[in-house]
Amino acid sequence: MNLDVKDIYKDVKSYIGKEVTLQGWIRNHRKQKEFGFIDFSDGTCFKHIQLVYDNKLDSFEEIQKFHNGSAITVIGLVIESVGGGQDIEVSVKEIRLEGDCPEDYPMQPKKHSVEFLREQAYLRPRTNLFQAVFRIRSVTAEAIHKYFQDRGYVYFHAPFFTASDCEGAGEMFRVTTQDLDKIAKTGKVNEDDELFGRTVGLTVSGQLEAETFATAFKKTYTFGPTFRAENSNTKFHANEFWMIEPEVAFCDLEGIMDIEEECLKYVITYVLEHCKDEMSFLDKFIEKGLLDKLTKLINSKFTRVSHEEVITILKEAKNKGQKFEFEPEYGEDIAKEHEKYITEYFNGPVFITNWPKDIKSFYMKLNPDGKTVAAADLEVPGVGELMGGSQREDDYDKLIARMDELNMDNETYYWYTNLRKYGSCIHSGFGIGFERLLMYITGVDNIRDVIPYPRTPGNCEF
């Protein structure tokens, strides 16, 4: 294997004056009469490297014909750059064309709209923006694994085919092995034709199953895809996305908020350290002030305040003249505009705790007041909810009572409720939408641009 461009930038000084062999692609080719300049990238780091060749080379004229997008092997000398804009460049001794690229190549070196690039999703990783975004996606995933693995969490792979619907809310995709044409023809749905003996759904959350691991390994986390059949065409919704769902036994709501805060700060710090060039680019071209925003978050102490207190603050603000479209009310959900006001009020991230039970999930721990549950949503300035966690209901009777109230089928969930029978303990967990986190970290404002091949209503290409 030949050298990576990344290797050179890691230790520039030791390479100056050395001959190197590189393989990669021509991003831009500028030709002059006596010289040629190739903006060269091999994709191993965000930075490109400039190749300079002159007409003393026998192959000068041949090289001048190389198109943008072509794959090449180059042998040359690393030298200090004479021109501005870069520290080093490669003085070419030889360039071999590996794969040509016609002039109708869609990724010519000019500004493309994100909409155009979505249509060219298979080529967009070759652009600066997506080199940055998808490398950050990879490094963020690495940081998440590292955070949990270093702390002894067992990585749990939740099943994808499932009969349960964790949130009781999200529409599930249905998976079938029946022939739809046969159903139409015979006028009969035939469960015998189902591989699993019944139609099944695609998981919307691995949390319930993760709890079975938490009560065996104490600390566990999922990191895998989840699916929603929602017909929502917004910047924030995709039909498949990745989630991280940690679960911790013998941990209460305060404890899980500690973990959430530490985890988020760890991941962001890791990305800032490992993706300096990518983050600078995004700060410059995608979200001005991005680096300041993230640095501020890392250095802030997250506020913890109850839902009730939040409503009181909002009501007081309204009395003092603050305009809200929606009326803040005790016992009710809070709107986007309220979230915004609260993070500005506390000038930083806010855990809103102890939510009215009726607007939260069945598995959340009922507080002694009988009205609220031990849940906490993390609201972050500029983005809204970034994580959601809760202490889980560990009392068998209370859990069953709540499921009955909601007309849930207890039989299906016997394995989940039984965890409260067999050595139950206080335990808590939270969820992070991976793409939402990426949007926050990169400043990219459309979920379609942080997923390599996004699946949204009407879109299943590539």
Next chain:
Amino acid sequence: MNLDVKDIYKDVKSYIGKEVTLQGWIRNHRKQKEFGFIDFSDGTCFKHIQLVYDNKLDSFEEIQKFHNGSAITVIGLVIESVGGGQDIEVSVKEIRLEGDCPEDYPMQPKKHSVEFLREQAYLRPRTNLFQAVFRIRSVTAEAIHKYFQDRGYVYFHAPFFTASDCEGAGEMFRVTTQDLDKIAKTGKVNEDDELFGRTVGLTVSGQLEAETFATAFKKTYTFGPTFRAENSNTKFHANEFWMIEPEVAFCDLEGIMDIEEECLKYVITYVLEHCKDEMSFLDKFIEKGLLDKLTKLINSKFTRVSHEEVITILKEAKNKGQKFEFEPEYGEDIAKEHEKYITEYFNGPVFITNWPKDIKSFYMKLNPDGKTVAAADLEVPGVGELMGGSQREDDYDKLIARMDELNMDNETYYWYTNLRKYGSCIHSGFGIGFERLLMYITGVDNIRDVIPYPRTPGNCEF
């Protein structure tokens, strides 16, 4: 958060004589008149710790009533053990019952069959076998991520909903948002009811999409679930399983075999180092000689031999009296018994290279002979094929010709074939079935026992 048992075992000496608070579960409770012994686990490491209490405690009689499986908080003194079988134990000052466990608890401390444990899949992570297997699953995943991330590979998340069928072979699950009852009633399949505008399948491989990342980032890998609708009830088949699919640009078949060999050795070494207790347990109770087998693999040089040479060896063996059920033939696939013979013949792992094109996938690089492709299957003693890799066809015309031969729909794959138009380069990749690797590492012989909640024909519980 309280101490983990793992922390104590990491630094036993410093804890002796210290008071600790632990939270976890009673795995076994042995009671004597004056003493009680609790086999205690908090799931943070494979090792349990023994709690000893005596009748000088006021709560002696209360503690004696605690059942197996109960969750407890214990405060006690770490002391050197007087009994055999362990180095240290905890002399109890106080035990608080967190969650009781009735006597009909299915996980009583006795030997259970794996079949019984599959029925109790939500509780089996509490047994020694599955504490070992699922922690190894987690650590193996960590090792895989670490191997690739440390070497600059970009982690790529392939899409799950897809219209393409990479292998052209595996049966795909069909995902629909149509109401099956409506189809039966109206006698009409209505694609307008589909969220994506058509029925889609669940991916059987992320390789094709990964190639789009390899030609942008040079090195990439997937690690995600894949799905097969096969109605196979064997020890080796599940309907959902995880795969790792690395792709490397500017890398030929020899290069990718180098990577495969290095990667496999790295991962196994990592697991052996990080899961010593778990691996010893499996060596003792699941596969005698497991540690020797793995150590031997790490220290062996993998043989590389062509399919043609393999057939010659097999034919010669047959002539010398070796019995085969299936006749080895040039140009044809090789059977399990042949694989076995070959790994024994070379006394170690064997890459079989340059396979007849007709029994391999369309995307593999056609060799100059026009008959074979630059593919390599890694055959490992005792398990058969563990990895499969190939150089990819990088010539546009040859790829299209091959797809035409196979009556594939070129239009659907325009984005894949276009990679050969826009700066094509030699590139290669391989696939690892994560569960097959786990079976090899753990010695567990049924895929149902290396997946937390396996999905197999007829089984979609939990």
